[in-house]
Amino acid sequence: MIPFLIYVAIFLLSFAVVRGGLRRYFTRRDFTSLKTVTFGDESAVRPDRAASVISVLTIFLLWGAFTGSKWVPVHAPGPFLGDTSFTYTAEAADGSRDDAVVHARVFRLGETVEAPVVAPGAGFAKDDVVTVAAWRSALIRADANDTLTRKDGARVVAIDGQPIAPGGAVITDAGRVAMTPKGTLNYAPPKGMQMEPIWLPPPEAVVSRVGEIAREGYQNFTLWQHLGWSLYRVVAGFLLGALVGIPLGYAMGLSDWFRGWFDPIVEFMRPVPPLALIPLVIIWAGIGESGKIILLFLAALWIMTIAARAGVSGVRISKVHAAYSLGASKWQVLRYVIVPNSLPEIFTGARVAMGVCWGTVVAAELVAAEKGAGMMIMVASRFQLTDIVIMGIILIGIIGYGIDILMRMGEKWLVPWKGKG
Amino acid sequence: MSELSIQNLSMRFDLPNGSSVQALKDVSLDLKSGELMSVLGPSGCGKTTLLNIVAGFLAPTEGRIVLNGHEVKGPAAERGMVFQQGALFEWMSVRDNVGFGPTMKGMARAEKRQVVDHLLDVTGLGAFKEKAVYELSGGMQQRVALARCLANDPDVILMDEPLGALDALTREKMQGLVLKLWKETGKTIILITHSVEEALLLGERLVVMAPRPGRVHREYRLPFADIGVDQDLREVKKLAEFGDRREEILSMIWDMEEEIMGRTEGAGA
Numbered sequence: 001m002i003p004f005l006i007y008v009a010i011f012l013l014s015f016a017v018v019r020g021g022l023r024r025y026f027t028r029r030d031f032t033s034l035k036t037v038t039f040g041d042e043s044a045v046r047p048d049r050a051a052s053v054i055s056v057l058t059i060f061l062l063w064g065a066f067t068g069s070k071w072v073p074v075h076a077p078g079p080f081l082g083d084t085s086f087t088y089t090a091e092a093a094d095g096s097r098d099d100a101v102v103h104a105r106v107f108r109l110g111e112t113v114e115a116p117v118v119a120p121g122a123g124f125a126k127d128d129v130v131t132v133a134a135w136r137s138a139l140i141r142a143d144a145n146d147t148l149t150r151k152d153g154a155r156v157v158a159i160d161g162q163p164i165a166p167g168g169a170v171i172t173d174a175g176r177v178a179m180t181p182k183g184t185l186n187y188a189p190p191k192g193m194q195m196e197p198i199w200l201p202p203p204e205a206v207v208s209r210v211g212e213i214a215r216e217g218y219q220n221f222t223l224w225q226h227l228g229w230s231l232y233r234v235v236a237g238f239l240l241g242a243l244v245g246i247p248l249g250y251a252m253g254l255s256d257w258f259r260g261w262f263d264p265i266v267e268f269m270r271p272v273p274p275l276a277l278i279p280l281v282i283i284w285a286g287i288g289e290s291g292k293i294i295l296l297f298l299a300a301l302w303i304m305t306i307a308a309r310a311g312v313s314g315v316r317i318s319k320v321h322a323a324y325s326l327g328a329s330k331w332q333v334l335r336y337v338i339v340p341n342s343l344p345e346i347f348t349g350a351r352v353a354m355g356v357c358w359g360t361v362v363a364a365e366l367v368a369a370e371k372g373a374g375m376m377i378m379v380a381s382r383f384q385l386t387d388i389v390i391m392g393i394i395l396i397g398i399i400g401y402g403i404d405i406l407m408r409m410g411e412k413w414l415v416p417w418k419g420k421g
Numbered sequence: 422m423s424e425l426s427i428q429n430l431s432m433r434f435d436l437p438n439g440s441s442v443q444a445l446k447d448v449s450l451d452l453k454s455g456e457l458m459s460v461l462g463p464s465g466c467g468k469t470t471l472l473n474i475v476a477g478f479l480a481p482t483e484g485r486i487v488l489n490g491h492e493v494k495g496p497a498a499e500r501g502m503v504f505q506q507g508a509l510f511e512w513m514s515v516r517d518n519v520g521f522g523p524t525m526k527g528m529a530r531a532e533k534r535q536v537v538d539h540l541l542d543v544t545g546l547g548a549f550k551e552k553a554v555y556e557l558s559g560g561m562q563q564r565v566a567l568a569r570c571l572a573n574d575p576d577v578i579l580m581d582e583p584l585g586a587l588d589a590l591t592r593e594k595m596q597g598l599v600l601k602l603w604k605e606t607g608k609t610i611i612l613i614t615h616s617v618e619e620a621l622l623l624g625e626r627l628v629v630m631a632p633r634p635g636r637v638h639r640e641y642r643l644p645f646a647d648i649g650v651d652q653d654l655r656e657v658k659k660l661a662e663f664g665d666r667r668e669e670i671l672s673m674i675w676d677m678e679e680e681i682m683g684r685t686e687g688a689g690a
């Protein structure tokens with residue numbers, strides 16, 4: 001909740017600063033800047049690059065601040081570390097009371113720590129010692145070393161002067177102290193506002209993990225092999241899907257019989273999410289490469305079929321008429337008019353298909369695989385290696401984005417006439 | 422030489438809702454070789470339908486088209502078509518668009534180049550040969566369309582409002598070009614237009630069609646195309662006879678439009 005409020009505050013504040021203050025000195029002078037009607041004119045809405053930069057920085061800042069990153073100057077309060085103590089009051093069976101101190105030493109998880117050494121103190125209740133890792137809690141049988149224990153009818157009745165009963169809890173300066181129904185104390189030091197690394201590691205941990213896995217690999221394969229295998233599956237599945245889907249789409253756009261025959265199949269398969277096919281594909285083809293490629297083939301197939309069909313039906317009839325009037329045969333009309341005219345549609349379809357395939361391959365690898373980006377993060381999550389999981393997600397996102405950019409560049413280069421008809 | 426004969430053409434469109442539209446009824450026209458016939462009429466009178474049947478894109482419900490003694494069964498290179506707009510191939514350069522017909526025929530490279538270069542020069546596109554067609558203005562695109570049609574050397578050229586999408590000034594220039602090309606090539610041309618002036622200026626013959634059902638209403642023989650071949654078209658428009666004809670035909674079409682309006686209003690009431 002607090003990170004979200006900070007995020008909203010940064011959003012509003014940077015808007016006020018950039019648009020209200022700085023922009024005055026960096027006004028763009030071009031045609032669009034002279035438009036007076038911009039609200040409702042979509043073409044006048046251009047991304048404010050300052051906002052994009054601040055947006056990305058904010059995410060990293062918040063990530064770092066709430067994980068105690070070394071890269072970020074400001075931090076949210078971290079968990080308590082060091083020595084602290086609280087007092088408990090024990091009451092003997094005869095009603096007499098005595099106070100004793102619990103000395104707690106809170107350490108960073110993964111570090112080794114020695115318990116503090118203290119004198120037991122006077123009275124029937126004796127001082128206790130406990131070590132506990134940050135974000136964790138520790139059970140304390142406070143009466144175990146006392147002269148009068150539970151068996152003698154003694155029980156803890158207050159912590160730092162606040163009364164406590166079995167099943168209850170009190171908040172002290174040293175942290176939260178709860179009591180189990182049997183009378184054992186459960187001590188949890190203050191957690192602060194930072195995330196535990198097991199939930200969200202700091203950015204530098206993720207980066208160093210990228211380096212480590214790139215060098216040493218993970219689960220028998222290097223990072224590049226994992227990513228490379230995922231990419232290979234996507235490309236192979238997509239190419240097969242395009243190889244079958246595009247001719248099928250053309251046939252459906254050109255022939256009554258093909259349209260009639262395949263319409264029910266395509267229309268039925270189109271809304272079936274490829275993920276729903278994973279179990280069936282695993283049953284049929286196992287979890288090896290062929291199963292994955294079949295799955296991606298199916299994911300790409302319908303998209304490419306529909307794109308090619310739309311490309312054919314999108315051809316302006318006057319172009320086809322013109323070609324026939326210029327003496328073209330059916331084949332020539334297909335080759336010189338219908339195919340080039342449908343290329344923009346096919347490229348759009350290919351972009352969609354590549355996106356779907358990339359998502360599907362990761363999901364399929366999550367379910368079952370020996371290698372691949374999805375398998376890497378799935379295994380890592382089983383061992384609570386959150387930094388690998390986050391690294392994997394970021395790399396998957398970057399690759400997906402990269403694929404889309406490449407497709408767009410290819411489109412610009414190969415079909416410069418898109419939208420110009 | 423080419424004789425085009427449109428014989429007792431009728432076309433009825435049966436609509437899915439059971440009703441039908443009589444787009445053409447008993448239209449007969451004969452064109453001599455090298456004749457330029459313009460066709461006028463209120464919209465919906467079947468002009469495009471007529472042209473599509475002649476081009477071979479539609480089969481008539483009755484009647485037939487005969488060109489050079491052969492009945493027309495479908496589209497063919499002997500009947501070229503110039504559309505209003507959007508029929509160029511935007512994935513090809515200007516040169517490849519114009520060379521499309523020769524390429525389909527498998528004409529030799531050098532010969533094709535010669536034909537295409539010549540036509541591009543004639544149509545004033547010499548400077549745009551390697552450009553993409555979508556980089557050209559509307560008027561330039563129609564020049565490409567004309568050149569593309571001529572490169573195929575058809576017997577008959579069919580034009581469906583070829584200049585309809587152009588601005589008035591460009592249109593005037595293009596009218597001069599059409600007239601020039603017609604005289605130079607001696608092609609038989611059917612030109613559909615919405616503009617009475619254009620029909621008068623370019624047509625040796627002018628057919629006015631009437632709607633519902635689409636039929637030939639009046640035919641004229643006109644001298645203006647011959648006068649305009651070596652004169653400024655603006656001067657032709659100033660002739661008294663031209664003005665009279667224009668008024669006559671305008672009011673004729675005006676009456677037809679009125680009648681259509683009246684009929685639809687009556688039906689709506």
Ligand SMILES: Nc1ncnc2c1ncn2[C@@H]1O[C@H](COP(=O)(O)OP(=O)(O)O)[C@@H](O)[C@H]1O
Pocket residue numbers: 434436442443444462463464465466467468469470471635
């Ligand atoms: N494919 C079609 N289906 C049904 N009606 C049509 C079709 N094509 C044309 N028509 C009808 O035929 C008539 C003539 O159309 P058209 O030849 O386009 O007229 P024009 O070109 O003179 O404006 C119109 O009433 C039109 O609605």
Ligand SMILES: [Mg+2]
Pocket residue numbers: 468469470
């Ligand atoms: Mg029309």
